[in-house]
Amino acid sequence: MKKMLITFALVAAGLGTATGLIYSSKARSENTSQAAGAPAALDCEQADSCDRQGSPTRLTKDQVAKVAEWSAQHILSTGELPSVEAIASATGISISEGDVPALGPAVMAVLSKDPRGQQFLEGHRCMRFQACSFTRIISSDDEIEAAWVREKAEDGRTYQDFPMPSLKGRDLSGNPVQADDLNGRPTVVALLSLHCNHSIESLPILTELAERFRAERVRVVGVFVNSGGTEEVNYWVPQLYPDYDSQYEVWVADDTSIGDAANSHLTPTYLIVDAQGQVQKKLVGFKSEDDVRNELVAALHLGGSRVPAR
Numbered sequence: 001m002k003k004m005l006i007t008f009a010l011v012a013a014g015l016g017t018a019t020g021l022i023y024s025s026k027a028r029s030e031n032t033s034q035a036a037g038a039p040a041a042l043d044c045e046q047a048d049s050c051d052r053q054g055s056p057t058r059l060t061k062d063q064v065a066k067v068a069e070w071s072a073q074h075i076l077s078t079g080e081l082p083s084v085e086a087i088a089s090a091t092g093i094s095i096s097e098g099d100v101p102a103l104g105p106a107v108m109a110v111l112s113k114d115p116r117g118q119q120f121l122e123g124h125r126c127m128r129f130q131a132c133s134f135t136r137i138i139s140s141d142d143e144i145e146a147a148w149v150r151e152k153a154e155d156g157r158t159y160q161d162f163p164m165p166s167l168k169g170r171d172l173s174g175n176p177v178q179a180d181d182l183n184g185r186p187t188v189v190a191l192l193s194l195h196c197n198h199s200i201e202s203l204p205i206l207t208e209l210a211e212r213f214r215a216e217r218v219r220v221v222g223v224f225v226n227s228g229g230t231e232e233v234n235y236w237v238p239q240l241y242p243d244y245d246s247q248y249e250v251w252v253a254d255d256t257s258i259g260d261a262a263n264s265h266l267t268p269t270y271l272i273v274d275a276q277g278q279v280q281k282k283l284v285g286f287k288s289e290d291d292v293r294n295e296l297v298a299a300l301h302l303g304g305s306r307v308p309a310r
Helices: 025-030 061-078 084-091 097-112 115-122 125-129 141-152 197-212 230-240 257-262 289-300
Strands: 168-171 176-178 187-192 219-224 249-253 269-273 279-284
Touching: 061 084, 061 097, 061 115, 097 115, 097 197, 125 141, 187 197, 187 257, 197 219, 197 230, 197 289, 230 249, 269 289, 279 289
Parallel strands: 187 219, 219 249
Antiparallel strands: 168 176, 168 249, 187 269, 269 279
């Protein structure tokens, strides 16, 4: 049985985005490192900008566990998300936005062990769509739902004439990179976000793809969108995926424009690109390595063997 993915963000509930847990108006006005314009109840649908300007977490494992346990019990007993002030008052631990990549999965790990927590999680979009949003799509809840449905419906879409969308950013060494750099080799571009556990669960899958298709010279590039700068991504990738050792490239996008250009603000989104720079297929949402490998073989007519459907 496939293990349940612990979603990094509680979409529509407000816990665990790239900018923090829940900040009251007072806390937000006092926290100068928080992204400008972020709403009081933060989630990956509502936040105008999830750019993280804070430093990576310095909480110990015991502190993360303590906050996660208290926060999960608070959610289960009240049905509401705790504010940063409430967490500090109850646990004596102050939370900053740089703590979220550690706290989000920890809280959901606790919730997933309780039947009430499982029910709470299953009602949210990140679980239903097996994806997270890296930026606001539309403001009202009904329109957000429609936008998610519309973008998820493009999962598996094929293209005849769709050049790789414009993309600029930096690699983990700080060197400038852009979409044109991908021309000349077939490429799998995976759009990811640090606040999305589906993205984090995909990191070892990218390793498997890079190793399996090395002989065909397939390039594998993970692009983090709205996830801070290279400092944050350099810190968090080995923390969240200790086995990462440059098996594939990791880029950090300069902005979120790739979402509009690719018509997907959901992560992970895979763009399968041929050697001429043309997108052949788009996959939206979490996929197993077998799923991506089969789509890659079919879209680019590669020699790798397909995995029979189970």
